[in-house]
Amino acid sequence: MDEFTYILKRILQMIPVLLIVTLAIFFGMRMIPGDPALLLVGNRASDETIAAMRAKLGLDQPLITQYLLFLRSCLTFDFGNSLTLKAPVTELFRQKAVVTVSLTLMTILFAVLISVPLGYYAGLHHDQPAGAVINSISLVFVSVPEFLIGLLLLLVFALKLHWFPVGDWGHTLPEHIRSLILPSLTGALMTSSLVMRNISDNVVKVLSYDYVDFARSKGLSEKRIRNSYILRNVMIPAVTLLAMRMTYMLAGSIVIESVFALPGIGQMMLNAILSRDYSLVQATVYLFAIIVLVMNLLTDISYSLLDPRVKLK
Amino acid sequence: MSEIERILDVRHLKTDFFLENGPVTAVNDVSFHVNKGETFGLIGESGSGKSVTLRSILRLLRKPGKVVGGQIIYKERDLCRLSEQEMRGIRGREIGMIFQEPMTTLNPVQTIGSQIMESFKKSMTKEEKEKRAVELMQLVGIPSAEERLRSYAHQFSGGMRQRAMIAIALASEPSLLLADEPTTALDVTIQDQIIRLLRKLQRDLGMSMILVTHDLGVASEICDRIAVMYGGRIMEQAPAEEIFTHPKHPYTYDLMRSVPSMERKGSELYSIEGTPPSLDNMPAGCPFAPRCELADDRCREDAPELTSVNGEEEHIARCWHIDRLIEQAKYLKV
Numbered sequence: 083m084d085e086f087t088y089i090l091k092r093i094l095q096m097i098p099v100l101l102i103v104t105l106a107i108f109f110g111m112r113m114i115p116g117d118p119a120l121l122l123v124g125n126r127a128s129d130e131t132i133a134a135m136r137a138k139l140g141l142d143q144p145l146i147t148q149y150l151l152f153l154r155s156c157l158t159f160d161f162g163n164s165l166t167l168k169a170p171v172t173e174l175f176r177q178k179a180v181v182t183v184s185l186t187l188m189t190i191l192f193a194v195l196i197s198v199p200l201g202y203y204a205g206l207h208h209d210q211p212a213g214a215v216i217n218s219i220s221l222v223f224v225s226v227p228e229f230l231i232g233l234l235l236l237l238v239f240a241l242k243l244h245w246f247p248v249g250d251w252g253h254t255l256p257e258h259i260r261s262l263i264l265p266s267l268t269g270a271l272m273t274s275s276l277v278m279r280n281i282s283d284n285v286v287k288v289l290s291y292d293y294v295d296f297a298r299s300k301g302l303s304e305k306r307i308r309n310s311y312i313l314r315n316v317m318i319p320a321v322t323l324l325a326m327r328m329t330y331m332l333a334g335s336i337v338i339e340s341v342f343a344l345p346g347i348g349q350m351m352l353n354a355i356l357s358r359d360y361s362l363v364q365a366t367v368y369l370f371a372i373i374v375l376v377m378n379l380l381t382d383i384s385y386s387l388l389d390p391r392v393k394l395k
Numbered sequence: 396m397s398e399i400e401r402i403l404d405v406r407h408l409k410t411d412f413f414l415e416n417g418p419v420t421a422v423n424d425v426s427f428h429v430n431k432g433e434t435f436g437l438i439g440e441s442g443s444g445k446s447v448t449l450r451s452i453l454r455l456l457r458k459p460g461k462v463v464g465g466q467i468i469y470k471e472r473d474l475c476r477l478s479e480q481e482m483r484g485i486r487g488r489e490i491g492m493i494f495q496e497p498m499t500t501l502n503p504v505q506t507i508g509s510q511i512m513e514s515f516k517k518s519m520t521k522e523e524k525e526k527r528a529v530e531l532m533q534l535v536g537i538p539s540a541e542e543r544l545r546s547y548a549h550q551f552s553g554g555m556r557q558r559a560m561i562a563i564a565l566a567s568e569p570s571l572l573l574a575d576e577p578t579t580a581l582d583v584t585i586q587d588q589i590i591r592l593l594r595k596l597q598r599d600l601g602m603s604m605i606l607v608t609h610d611l612g613v614a615s616e617i618c619d620r621i622a623v624m625y626g627g628r629i630m631e632q633a634p635a636e637e638i639f640t641h642p643k644h645p646y647t648y649d650l651m652r653s654v655p656s657m658e659r660k661g662s663e664l665y666s667i668e669g670t671p672p673s674l675d676n677m678p679a680g681c682p683f684a685p686r687c688e689l690a691d692d693r694c695r696e697d698a699p700e701l702t703s704v705n706g707e708e709e710h711i712a713r714c715w716h717i718d719r720l721i722e723q724a725k726y727l728k729v
Contacts, residue, residue, distance in 0.1 A: 209458070291499045291500075292494045292495075292499050293499060293500050293501060293502045293503075295457075295492075295494070295500075296492070296494055296501075296560070296563075297502070298455055298486065299455055299486055299487065299491065299492040299564070299573075300487040300514050300564070300566070300567060301485070301486035301488055301567065302487075303483070306513070310502070310505060310513075311502055311505075314502075314504050315502070315504055318504070389503075389504060390506075390547045391503060
């Protein structure tokens with residue numbers, strides 16, 4: 083019952099947050115110089131043509147009316163057509179979300195595959211050269227910007243070695259997966275460095291606790307000690323960190339999708355901002371915000387499932 | 396006396412810590428034995444090497460510690476020579492251990508029941524395991540054991556955690572239990588309960604025990620024989636009653652004087668001046684010489700050996716002035 087009230091409370095708390103998001107994105111977009119109508123009809127159009135286009139787009143109405151219309155669409159999830167792409171916004175979002183969500187999931191997968199074994203190894207050998215080398219390399223990947231890593235990977239593995247396509251999403255599942263490998267790796271490197279540091283530090287901390295010695299004094303096998311004593315305690319903070327990074331990854335998809343020319347939400351949003359496609363930008367940011375809030379809630383719930391000391395209250 | 400079976404025989408144990416500036420010796424030529432069914436006490440201040448001695452026995456030393464010399468004979472096998480695999484067969488099933496701080500000794504993400512049951516034989520069914528776990532929890536005095544099986548360490552009080560830890564250590568029925576300051580982190584009333592529990596368990600189960608403590612009161616309640624450690628060496632060793640009534644070493648004598656007693660009520664409590672020597676800066680002679688009231692040039696230059704007191708084999712002390720101490724000790728009231 084406690085859990086149910088907690089989740090209900092958290093969902094209710096989302097309402098004011100989402101309201102602020104709608105305000106920020108609606109008025110933020112309109113503060114950027116540039117007129118979508120003008121962009122659509124071109125510079126040389128007559129004043130009448132521009133005015134007609136503004137009326138068609140509903141931009142001639144008072145701001146407050148426009149905002150209330152946007153709010154209504156936020157409740158019904160019907161955001162109308164994109165100003166530039168002439169297709170329903172919800173449908174566009176759904177199509178592009180497949181790419182971005184696949185990218186994020188694959189990035190997480192890579193991050194786990196890289197960070198868990200390396201972090202565990204570095205933690206066990208923290209006082210030896212091997213551990214120090216792993217930790218310094220991870221520091222490099224934390225400090226180098228993602229787009230640079232992405233460009234380097236693209237240059238070497240796609241342009242020189244031709245192992246991976248350059249900016250081709252493909253049509254079949256194997257093609258999709260192949261085109262996601264380099265971008266996922268790019269996104270995973272920084273996250274795995276952070277998670278690896280976290281795991282490595284926590285391995286050192288857990289090993290300093292007597293419960294590992296106690297487990298050994300009971301004659302348990304090293305495998306059992308590693309799995310139920312060291313890794314289980316180490317993974318609790320690491321999973322939380324990974325879940326938090328997942329929201330960063332969604333936001334970071336703008337950069338990565340641009341570098342690798344992936345047709346995802348990030349790229350769509352970037353184009354929409356550049357062409358002042360108000361309806362598309364507003365809807366995308368709003369839906370994005372919902373995803374982030376839901377994921378934050380799931381993170382907290384997963385934390386309480388993993389750690390018996392944490393209760394949802 | 397030869398009928399008494401020795402369960403553990405530690406001979407000339409030497410444990411070093413390999414630090415950056417070279418090795419330092421934490422346990423230096425320590426020899427003692429534990430008879431079947433008795434409780435042997437290792438007492439001394441922090442840093443005297445008593446906990447390192449315990450960890451050396453089970454080979455649970457943390458880096459950079461390492462046993463560099465001596466033998467640890469358990470049931471006719473030298474533990475120092477066993478492979479890691481063979482050692483795992485000794486840990487838990489033959490020699491168990493309990494620790495000082497129950498909060499950090501229990502796995503926070505595993506139920507108490509599961510931590511007890513993971514020591515059981517794989518051939519046991521789940522029902523058998525749970526039944527046995529409940530029995531163990533009842534044995535150490537945990538109320539409503541069946542419900543507590545599924546509790547986590549953070550849901551227990553300090554004393555209950557210590558009881559749970561004991562139940563976990565007893566799960567694989569060790570013949571020898573190593574207890575590393577098992578009462579230090581507890582309230583005085585709880586301390587007393589845990590000591591009584593340990594004494595009862597030891598008698599009922601016929602277990603032998605090594606108790607490491609800095610608390611003379613605890614040691615006097617439960618130990619059959621006692622060794623006093625200082626600076627990594629045993630300074631004096633004797634049957635418990637003997638050592639409390641007739642301490643022969645100046646350090647033991649000073650330790651006894653530092654304990655508040657009803658008879659000396661009103662007078663200022665004695666405290667030993669100075670601090671124990673650090674491991675990397677051991678005095679050339681007797682380690683206690685810098686703090687000893689009886690120390691002379693010989694003590695400072697030449698380390699004494701353990702010698703028997705009054706020709707008694709059971710009572711040995713490491714001091715050049717044993718004779719003078721015998722005189723002094725007459726005035727001690729414990």
